[in-house]
Amino acid sequence: MIFVLLLAGCSSDEPVNADTPLRIGVLKFGTVSWELDTIQRNGLAEKHDVAIEVVPLASENALAVALQGDRVDLIVSDWLWAARQRAEDRNYQFAPYSLAVGAVMVNPASGVSRLADLEGRKLGIAGGPVDKTWLLLRAYAQKTTGMSLERSTEPTFAAPPMVNRLMLGGDIPAAINFWHYNARLSALGMKPLVSVQEMLSGLGIDTVPPLLGWVFAEDWADAHREQLQHFFAASRDAKRLLAESDEAWAPLEPMVKPESEAVFAAIREGYRAGIIDHYGAPEIAAAGQLFDLLAKESDGKLTGGVKQLSADVFWDGYRQP
Numbered sequence: 001m002i003f004v005l006l007l008a009g010c011s012s013d014e015p016v017n018a019d020t021p022l023r024i025g026v027l028k029f030g031t032v033s034w035e036l037d038t039i040q041r042n043g044l045a046e047k048h049d050v051a052i053e054v055v056p057l058a059s060e061n062a063l064a065v066a067l068q069g070d071r072v073d074l075i076v077s078d079w080l081w082a083a084r085q086r087a088e089d090r091n092y093q094f095a096p097y098s099l100a101v102g103a104v105m106v107n108p109a110s111g112v113s114r115l116a117d118l119e120g121r122k123l124g125i126a127g128g129p130v131d132k133t134w135l136l137l138r139a140y141a142q143k144t145t146g147m148s149l150e151r152s153t154e155p156t157f158a159a160p161p162m163v164n165r166l167m168l169g170g171d172i173p174a175a176i177n178f179w180h181y182n183a184r185l186s187a188l189g190m191k192p193l194v195s196v197q198e199m200l201s202g203l204g205i206d207t208v209p210p211l212l213g214w215v216f217a218e219d220w221a222d223a224h225r226e227q228l229q230h231f232f233a234a235s236r237d238a239k240r241l242l243a244e245s246d247e248a249w250a251p252l253e254p255m256v257k258p259e260s261e262a263v264f265a266a267i268r269e270g271y272r273a274g275i276i277d278h279y280g281a282p283e284i285a286a287a288g289q290l291f292d293l294l295a296k297e298s299d300g301k302l303t304g305g306v307k308q309l310s311a312d313v314f315w316d317g318y319r320q321p
Contacts, residue, residue: 021051022224022231025063025072028056031180031271032076032097034252038238041251047237050230067092067215073224074231077215079287080132080294082313084304091218095232095318096210096283098274100200100290102133102178103192105185110173112193115141122154124163124175129155132211133176133196135297136290140199183270187262200286203293209286210276216315225317232318239275242268279320284311 026032036054039045045052055072057063063075068090082092104123106112112121125134134155141147149155156163156172160181167175168188177185186192197208214232221228241248249256249268258264276283291309294302 019051021053022074022227023053023055023072025055025057025066025075027060027063028058029255030076034255034271035235035238035242037252037255038242038248039234042238042241042248044234044237045231048230048234050227050234052231067217073220074214074216076212078211079213079309079313080291080303082213082215083291083306083309086310086313087304087306092215092313093218093221093315094213094215094313095228095315096213096276096279096320097235098210098212099208099276100132100196100211101208101270101274102176102182103195104133104137104174104176105167105182105190106174106193107167107170108189108191109170112173115145115147115194118149118174119147119152120154121174122156122172123149124156124158124166124172124177126158126160126163126175126177126181128157130298130302131176132294132302135294135302136196136199136203137176137194139293139297140194140202144202179270179274180267183266184259184263186270187260187266200290205286205289205293207282207286209283209290210279218315221315221317229317236320243272243275276320279318284314287314 024036026036033054033056036052039052040054055066057066057072060077063072063077064081066072067075076097077094079094082094085092110121112118125131127134138149141149156166158166160177163172163175163177164181164185166172167185167190174193175185175190182192200206200208216228246268249264253264256264256267258267288309288311291303295306
């Protein structure tokens with residue numbers, strides 16, 4: 001991937017024309033880089049007449065700061081973050097990047113085959129006390145079994161690599177982790193106990209909403225509507241290529257750094273499971289349902305006190321029939 005560095009002397013007040021690249025902030029070793037590399041490697045930006053600059057950054061916080069400081073035009077985040085920003089008069093909007101996917105993974109040797117088997121056991125959690133999958137699982141367990149997982153299990157919070165190490169070492173029987181860490185667990189024999197889709201359905205959310213998306217300033221999007229739509233067309237082409245062709249993944253192997261071919265295959269399939277094939281009013285409504293659930297389960301901690309997910313969070317320039 002070609003990284004284009006921003007010059008310190010560039011002014012954010014300079015007029016923008018159609019040839020001005022979209023500045024995209026990405027984690028240096030994040031999964032978004034895979035798609036952007038595919039766009040650039042296959043000439044998809046040129047095909048859709050859009051120029052892009054990839055700006056590598058070191059952390060999620062650095063991405064947010066870069067967007068707020070006008071050092072980049074787009075980042076990938078979630079609609080929860082966009083909603084919290086809008087509540088503070090920073091009018092960011094969201095266009096979908098990937099679905100809410102994932103699962104609670106279990107070690108088959110642990111004897112855990114249903115939620116009730118987690119009682120009195122450790123549960124590894126990668127995202128912290130307000131991790132979205134953890135909150136979702138708590139609500140699902142309460143509704144379907146009457147269990148309070150906070151009281152009946154021993155939540156064990158750790159960084160994603162450590163959660164995997166603990167599980168593979170037999171220190172914890174079950175884990176909640178990010179999808180690409182789950183893919184590694186799957187390739188090494190761990191099994192899903194309950195998927196995010198099953199949890200959503202059990203809680204009355206029948207449409208799987210997008211969770212991660214491109215986030216950008218509303219006024220910037222108004223001024224760059226055509227460029228943004230061209231970029232999203234290139235993004236869809238890249239996803240289609242990665243969905244249909246194993247060969248398209250070969251150049252990404254040095255970026256993915258899989259431990260084995262089995263892990264690489266599991267990561268490919270995990271990525272493909274998150275690809276959005278349609279997006280419109282039902283998906284936006286489902287996001288609103290999920291927001292309400294997460295707000296209640298986290299006592300407002302995850303939503304920052306925002307009471308409702310406004311439809312204005314979702315950019316009206318992106319729909320996928």
